Amino acid sequence: YGSSAEGQAGYMKFGALADSYGFLLAIPDGTEESGGDHNRFWNASKACCNFFEEELDDSAYVLNIINKMKSQFNVDGRRVYLVGHSNGGFMAHLAAHDHSDVIAAVASLAGAEATDPLPAPDHPVHVLQIHGTADGTIAYAGDNIRGNIFPGAVETIERWAAYNGCEPTGQVVGTLDLDTNLPGMESTITRYSQGCRTGGSAELWTIDNGAHIPALSPSFIEDVVQWLYAHPKM
Numbered sequence: 270y271g272s273s274a275e276g277q278a279g280y281m282k283f284g285a286l287a288d289s290y291g292f293l294l295a296i297p298d299g300t301e302e303s304g305g306d307h308n309r310f311w312n313a314s315k316a317c318c319n320f321f322e323e324e325l326d327d328s329a330y331v332l333n334i335i336n337k338m339k340s341q342f343n344v345d346g347r348r349v350y351l352v353g354h355s356n357g358g359f360m361a362h363l364a365a366h367d368h369s370d371v372i373a374a375v376a377s378l379a380g381a382e383a384t385d386p387l388p389a390p391d392h393p394v395h396v397l398q399i400h401g402t403a404d405g406t407i408a409y410a411g412d413n414i415r416g417n418i419f420p421g422a423v424e425t426i427e428r429w430a431a432y433n434g435c436e437p438t439g440q441v442v443g444t445l446d447l448d449t450n451l452p453g454m455e456s457t458i459t460r461y462s463q464g465c466r467t468g469g470s471a472e473l474w475t476i477d478n479g480a481h482i483p484a485l486s487p488s489f490i491e492d493v494v495q496w497l498y499a500h501p502k503m
Contacts, residue, residue: 270299328360366387374501
């Protein structure tokens with residue numbers, strides 16, 4: 270919310286790995302608000318961030334981008350992925366629900382699931398939630414925006430574990446260095462992969478004391494890309 274395709278490209282820098290990993294990268298802009306500061310936004314959930322109640326189907330817009338990419342390039346249909354930050358993370362979660370037949374996996378940085386739990390999507394989707402415990406904008410424990418609740422990081426990923434048929438208890442399997450402003454391997458990996466439907470799983474990377482806009486470490490984008498590559502559509 271309030272950023273742009275150019276701003277997010279400069280922050281997350283996934284384009285730096287496109288050639289070496291051989292992936293196609295599309296970085297779309299959200300819509301400008303009709304009022305206020307005319308910030309760009311995604312209509313992704315009750316909480317975030319369609320504050321002027323615009324009539325927009327951004328989930329369909331995302332699918333149209335995917336389909337346009339498929340029509341113009343040689344796209345591996347088993348490896349269609351979404352990555353979103355904050356409002357974009359909310360959007361990634363919504364699109365995974367709506368287009369579970371198309372999207373193999375999503376990674377959400379500081380986003381969240383819908384206000385209310387949704388029915389399980391028709392097809393399993395691999396979901397990675399990345400979230401800092403000191404996030405003052407989209408709180409790690411959940412909160413509300415203008416009275417509309419959003420779930421916390423743990424509830425978000427436990428919902429996806431349930432949607433994917435995984436066992437409800439995740440396992441801590443390792444640590445990562447995702448934030449250069451924090452010492453050591455500050456992030457914990459919690460994985461929900463037991464008993465899942467084929468093609469689905471859930472994973473939470475918790476950045477201990479991480480902010481809403483973490484200072485992404487040099488390994489961050491490669492960690493995310495490698496995670497996505499390891500989770501194709503089955």
